[in-house]
C-alpha cells in the first residue's frame with residue numbers, strides 16, 4: 001500500500017504519524033517498524049464514528065493534528081449496464097464520502113493546530129475520463145471538487161487543502177486491476193515517460209504539500225503522472 005512509503009517518508013522528515021486503514025495486520029506492522037513516531041489505528045473511512053475515534057487518538061497521542069492525507073481508495077470498473085449500482089455506491093462511499101467525513105471530523109483539530117494542510121489523493125482520473133471506470137472517475141473528479149470547496153472555506157482558518165493526481169503508480173491497486181476494468185486500466189497505466197511511477201515519487205510531492213514550503217498553494221491540483229495527462233503524441 002502506498003501508505004507504507006508515504007508514512008515512512010513523513011517519519012523521515014520528523015513527523016509523527018497515525019496510520020489509519022482497514023488492513024490491520026500490515027498497518028500495525030508498519031507502525032511497529034517505524035517506531036515511537038508512528039501509531040496504527042483501525043479506520044473504515046466510511047464511518048464517521050471511526051473518524052472521530054482516529055482523530056481523538058491522534059490528538060491524544062501526539063498533541064495535535066496538523067496534516068491529513070486522504071489516501072484510502074479502491075479501484076474497479078466495468079461497462080455501463082454491467083457496472084452495478086452497488087459498485088457505484090461503494091466506490092463513492094470510500095473514495096469521496098470517506099475524505100468528506102475526514103475533513104468534517106478533523107476540521108476543528110486542524111484549525112486548532114494551524115497552519116495545517118490537507119492532501120486529498122485524487123488521480124489522473126480526476127482530471128480526465130477513463131472509459132469503463134465510471135465510479136472511479138466520478139469519485140476522483142468529486143474529490144477534486146471537494147478539495148476546492150474546502151480550500152475556499154478553510155483558508156481564513158489557516159488550513160490549506162490541495163489535491164494530488166497520480167498516474168499509474170506501482171502499488172497493489174494496479175496489480176489488482178480486474179479483468180472487468182480491462183484495457184481501460186492498462187491504457188491508464190501508460191504515460192509519456194513510458195513507465196509506471198514509484199510510490200516514493202508521489203510521497204515526495206505529498207510531503208512537500210504537507211509542509212510550509214508549499215505555503216502559497218491551496219485549492220490546487222498537483223499532477224504526478226509521468227505526463228499521462230499532457231496530451232497525445234500522435235499527430
Ligand SMILES: NC(=O)c1ccc[n+]([C@@H]2O[C@H](COP(=O)([O-])OP(=O)(O)OC[C@H]3O[C@@H](n4cnc5c(N)ncnc54)[C@H](O)[C@@H]3O)[C@@H](O)[C@H]2O)c1
Nearest residue numbers: 001002022023044045071072073123166168169171172173
Ligand atoms: N496506484 C495508482 O496507480 C494510483 C493512481 C492514481 C491514484 N491512486 C490513489 O492513491 C490512493 C492509494 O492507492 P494505492 O495505489 O496505494 O492502492 P492500495 O490498494 O495499495 O492502497 C489503498 C489502501 O486503502 C485502504 N482502504 C480501502 N478501503 C478502505 C476503507 N474503507 N477504509 C480505510 N482504508 C481503506 C486499503 O486497505 C489500502 O491499504 C488511492 O486513493 C488511489 O485511488 C492510485
